[in-house]
Amino acid sequence: MPVLTRDLIQSAGDDFISQQLPEFHGACYPMETSGSTGKPVRIIATDFTRLFYDALMLREHDWHRRDFTKKLLSIRWARRGFAEPPLGHQQSTWGPPINQYHATGSSIFINVASETHKQIDALLLHSPHYLLSYPSQLAALAEYCLDNNICMPFLEEIRTTGESLRDDYAQSIRLAWPQTRLTDVYSSVEIGNIAQQCPEHNHYHVNQENVLLEIVDEHNQPCETGKPGRVLVTSLMNYATPLIRYELGDYAEWGNPCQCGRNLPVIKKIHGRKRNRLVLPNGESLFPYLGEREDRNKITTAVRKFQFIQHTPHDIEYKIIVSQPLSPEQENQLRQLHQKNLGYPFNITITYVDHLPLNHAGKYEEFVSLVNMNHSRT
Ligand SMILES: [Zn+2]
Structure with a gap:
């Protein structure tokens, strides 16, 4: 099978969308990638794919044994004027899918496109146990805390998502909040959670039930363990938008099998995006x-x-x-x-x-x- 690129999906338009879905896949929902690497890609999700998105999200929480009764603060993208710090947008639960299955504490949403010092004010005001944001943003907050001697002893875990967790970012985050656990999730709009950190190690386990992940070299040949290559994904649960050997634009490398007992394939390192090379x-x-x-x-x-x-x-x-x-x-x-x-x-x-x-x-x-x-x- 040839490699599927963003350009191919975009030029195919509606021809790429399945017209005859199995009935049990339920309703369809159009979604768009953010377009951070160019023109957005339109993907159709179904009730069936969403069930898997949610299940994998819940598994990630389960692995890392999060206490849903505690407070969560997330700093993410939102339209201008919404969820501005320090107050942000306050909710009585963590939102779906978690609140559909568990009683949860409150959560606060902060618009990422706001000034760093105001986001710091938000963190000090709300004192969350869990903090979720993009690695680059967390690194900027970490540097601000280091420069201004600000401590946040209330932070129990920092979760990174949305872009690759580079070593220098992780270093700044660990330096600023040495008592806080740092956990990364590898996800994309097209697939949902692709891989998540092993609770016992720094490497990642691929969610193989939902995605077939390949790492290939410049000739589209499989890379051996330890050799960085391009990530191709095949979505196993999305029949509406058949993503087969789809090039996400990320680079990653395989690791050796994990000793933790989880038999899911191991990614040792995710290197990030082509446009950042x-x-x-x-x-x-x-x-x-x-x-x-x-x-x-x-x-x-x-x-x-x-x-x-x-x-x-x-x-x-x-x-x-x-x-x-x-x-x-x-x-x-x-x-x-x-x-x-x-x-x-x-x-x-x-x-x-x-x-x-x-x-x-x-x-x-x-x-x-x-x-x-x-x-x-x-
Ligand atoms: Zn493991």
Whole structure:
């Protein structure tokens, strides 16, 4: 079977939607991917697929033994003006599917597209036991807490979702909240929960009952354990939108079988999205090393937030928000540091900005490549 791409689904339009579903699959619900990697993809879910989405979500809670009577705060995407911090949108339960099966405590929803210090105010105001958000956003909150000596002893667990949990993000989160458990879920709009962290290890177990997951190389051949490759998914429960060998755009690598007793396949690491990969002038792509905060701080502590945009295989724009202007010497030192980190003497242009945009999914991306990477597609 050929690899199914986003472009193919988009160009097929309604031809891609099944017209004759088994009756027991129930009603249909159109859903759209966020379009964070381009044009959104339209997927039809059914009552049957939703049952599996919910079951896998509940299994994830069960593995990690969450106490539903405690308070949950989630910081996620919402339309402008809704769920603004510090109050946010307050609900008496955790919402579906959990409240359909369990009595739950209250939950608070906070709009991710709000200022970091206001989100901190929300956390201090509501003192939740559980916090759920995107890794990049949690890393930004963690850095704010570290910079301002803010402690949150009430936080028992932080759950990350929606984008890959990079090592540097995890490091910041663990540094800011050392007493708090950190758990990641690998999910997508198209499939729901794809894999979740083993409660006993850092790696992930694939929800094989719902999805057939492959990791393939540039020739669409299976990758061996430990070799990163592109993730292809086949949805086993969605007959309305047949996703077969669908390329999600993520990279991941297989791990060895787990000792925990769960026989579901193990993903050792999820590397993230293609558009967040650095393209080298020779056409190779890799996950960019963006350096350590401490190294940057040795040159200047004025950089509050940054984003790299790769415009061509040789040219990278370094957008920064600063608390005070940099000297030409500091600019030069920063350029050299990033050339070293990125492993190539790119032309790095520094641009001063007042704010950095979130993508369509409400996520903040530290590195975006605009260089066409179609060479890795089939
Ligand atoms: Zn395990």
